[in-house]
Amino acid sequence: MRREWTAYLFNAPGLIVFLIFTVYALYVSFTMSFHDWPLVGDAPEFVGLDNYRDALSDDEFIESLGHTVYFVVGTVVPTMALGLGLALLLNSQIRGLGLFRTAYYLPTLTPLPIAALLWTWVYNSDAGLANYYLERLGIIDEPVFWLANRATAMPAVIVMNIWAGAGFSMLVYLAGLQAVPNELYEAAEVDGASAWTRFRRITLPLLAPTTFFLLIINLVGATKNFASIFVMTNGGPPGPGGSTTTVVYWIYTVAFRFYELGYASALAYTLFILLFAFSFMQYRWYRKRVEL
């Protein structure tokens, strides 16, 4: 292997930025998490493990973990299921395929903060589309304050995100489905396999790599989804039990509204360790099933 140096040269710019803004950043964050580190003013002060001790007894942080799980599961599972369903419906010589595909993909083209603004209006209690049509259909009796109500705020944000995300999963699933050889279905049909069996035994296993790809992309996207919370609810409505403060929103609040960078770093590291453990288990579980 002569001239390997060019391979390293090609990697260098990406690697340098990675070293500064990821590797060094992780080190800086680690250091900060042991300090009382105000955004402005006083010099940082070493406090040892205090930040971590506080993190573990920080009710809002622990609740925000629950809200993130609620949001991520509530968003990712229906988004992918809907994407798969749409792709299956579209993958059968449908007339107007292009038109349908565009219709489902249109929300994905709307920038997320814009989609969040639009849905804030959709959920408007006086003149929003949601209240008007749900009342007309007899599903609700009186206007609902969707984003100001503890029970409905998170589902409302989730519905917006499913709307905004299903098109992407549909598009990727559609591509995956078109790679499944038709002969497999024909052979299965000859053997008398029902539609459900064909779906279970052929479609799903062959789509496993697609599902894995989408799962990663959607999980990452949902975990760091900040815009929809920031725009639609600002983490509210306040009070226990029903607020929409997710981890990313809570860490943002601690760092850039309370100006406690050290404590926010400790929160981020705690999250990091939790996520790492979770990803590791998920990877081990998935490795047995999919060739990556």
Place this chain on the structure above:
Amino acid sequence: MARVAGGERHELGQPVPADWEPLPPPRRRRRRFTPMRPLRYLILAVLAILFVAPFAYMVSASFQPLAQMFRLPPQWIPDDPTIANYTGFFGSGRDIGRWVFNSFFVSTVNTAIILFFSSLIAYTFAKRTFPGRDFLFLLGLATLMLPTEVTLIPNYVIMKNFPLLGGNDILGQGGHGMLNSYWGLIAPNVASVFGIFLLRQYMKSAVPDELIDAARIDGAGHFRIYWRVVMPLCKPALAAVAIFTFQFYWGDLLGPLIIISSSELYTLPLGLTTFVLPNRSLWHLIMAGSVLATVPLIVIFFIFQRQFVRGISLSGIKG
């Protein structure tokens, strides 16, 4: 009677023999669940309406006065369409023109940089062997698992203390560094893991090794091979990565929110959130601005749609 397309005589004008059978039509792909077809269209149509409705309403509302937006039932086609919201949006005393420019500038520059460096790295991962390659690739994939929150805060500090920028001295003291400038929105993004992954998969399936070997024998260097041989074959994947990247930076809120403090450096989505005010949001202007912030993405998508869909089908989804 045997059936022949176009009548009962075949093309030479001879009467059709009684025992003649036409060739069976070419076997088309079988349609499944035939009795379900109308139901299928119904489901697709209802869902399509639900997906398009909020979007259609946004466009419609952007041509309605604020008072009209508060009237029920909602107007899907404005009685008296007006462009006052658009002129009002630009005349609202905020730096709208600048925001539009900022959004375009930051998204375009980031997309160009990321496309170039990601494909360069992807090429080495897909078509070169060198010590440490698999380690680097796995390292990249591992960062996908890294929550944004962990690098968010240190990056703020690193940018603030970046040497020799934004009035900082060589030790990174005295100024605001990369904060509140285009630097902060561009410098940390040289390559994207997602882009590298997608392009690597695509190169593996779409660029034959023989082609690269042939170019090597002809004496081409690696950069030349990458630029002249590999890149032209990767247009669909490049289009997909370009669209995702542009879309990401165009719609990014958290980055500009933290990094930018002067309103003339806002991006369009960040600027739009300043129209949301407790109990007196300027919804008619928000709708006009939202349409303006969405149209570029739709235009770009439709220009590259073909390539984009091909790029997705050939990469990322097959291990």
